Amino acid sequence: MESEQAILALAALAQSTRLGVFRLLVKHEPDGLAAGDIAKALAVPQNTMSAHLAILARAGLVMSARKSRSIIYRANLPAFQDLTSFMVEDCCGGRAELCAPAAGCKPVRARRARITA
Template sequence: MQTDSALSMLAALAHPVRLATFRLLVRHEPEGLSTGQLVEESGLTQSTFSTHLAVLAKAGLVVSEKRGRQQIQRVSINAFRDLMLFLAKDCCQGRPDLCEPLLAELTCC
């Protein structure tokens, strides 16, 4: 992953509505949620929420797929994984034992 891509993703997540939306979508993987469900959950108007969703999509964190008459939003697991790997790649300077607590916390839940 390039630094510019990571910065774009981190900037997209650096807003309370977008971060909450992303975390909600992570909890609903792999089925995703409809745009209407996300709007309802956010408490925002459709147009305001669409702006936030567009930022997440432009950063590559959220993908949309049409199912019947609904637009289903899902997290791009590959982009999420790439961002996490980018952030942790040089973790602990090659000493995996120092990263074990982080990994254990990720796998416990």
């Protein structure tokens, strides 16, 4: 990945709504979500959401495909992996074991059971 592409991707994620969109799409992999469903989930007007999705798409972080009358958006996980790899490629002076597990998925946090009396 080139520096300019990394800057574009980081700039796209450096806004709360777009970061929320990307995280929401990651949660809905591999099926993705329709643009209207994303807007509803984040309580953002659809025209505003369209602008945010366009910025994420230009940065290469989301992909879209038409499905019937909807446009389904998905997180571009390989592009995000490239970005994170770019960010840590010179990590720890070439001693990758010091950076582990920087590129791994975190396990989903277990929810505590509610005890009702």
